[in-house]
Amino acid sequence: MFAVIRDTTYPADKPLGQQPEFKAFQGKHATQPGYRGTVVTHLGNGRHLTVTLWDTAEHMNAAREAIGPAVKTLIEPIMTAPAKLLGTGEVAYTDIGFRA
Numbered sequence: 001m002f003a004v005i006r007d008t009t010y011p012a013d014k015p016l017g018q019q020p021e022f023k024a025f026q027g028k029h030a031t032q033p034g035y036r037g038t039v040v041t042h043l044g045n046g047r048h049l050t051v052t053l054w055d056t057a058e059h060m061n062a063a064r065e066a067i068g069p070a071v072k073t074l075i076e077p078i079m080t081a082p083a084k085l086l087g088t089g090e091v092a093y094t095d096i097g098f099r100a
Contacts, residue, residue: 001036001091002060004052009081012046025074028067034059037096046080053091060088 010016017023017040029035029052036053043049054060075083 001094002054002057002089003091004050004054004060004064004088005086006050006052007084007086008040008048008050008079009046009083010048010078011080012044016040016042016048019078021074021078025067025070028070028074029063032059032063032066035063039096050083053094053096057090 010019010022026038029038034055036055038050038052040051041049054063
């Protein structure tokens with residue numbers, strides 16, 4: 001499994017998960033081959049840490065190309081600062097979705 005980790009900033013006065021643009025973008029994300037899910041953590045003052053999980057590096061890279069236009073039209077207009085890519089790489093450990 002591979003992950004993309006970004007530092008993102010949105011308006012602090014609106015819950016991110018309730019914004020129609022974010023919901024539409026996540027819908028496009030979820031249709032991409034190899035998509036395993038996204039975790040977005042609100043750190044305060046509109047700042048979020050976003051971790052998106054993919055089956056393979058190939059899926060991760062293909063999705064970046066495929067959803068680039070949706071980032072431009074849906075996500076960038078609601079951000080209050082440009083996203084910062086913190087890194088990508090193979091997941092070393094997760095227990096998400098593996099509870100008994």
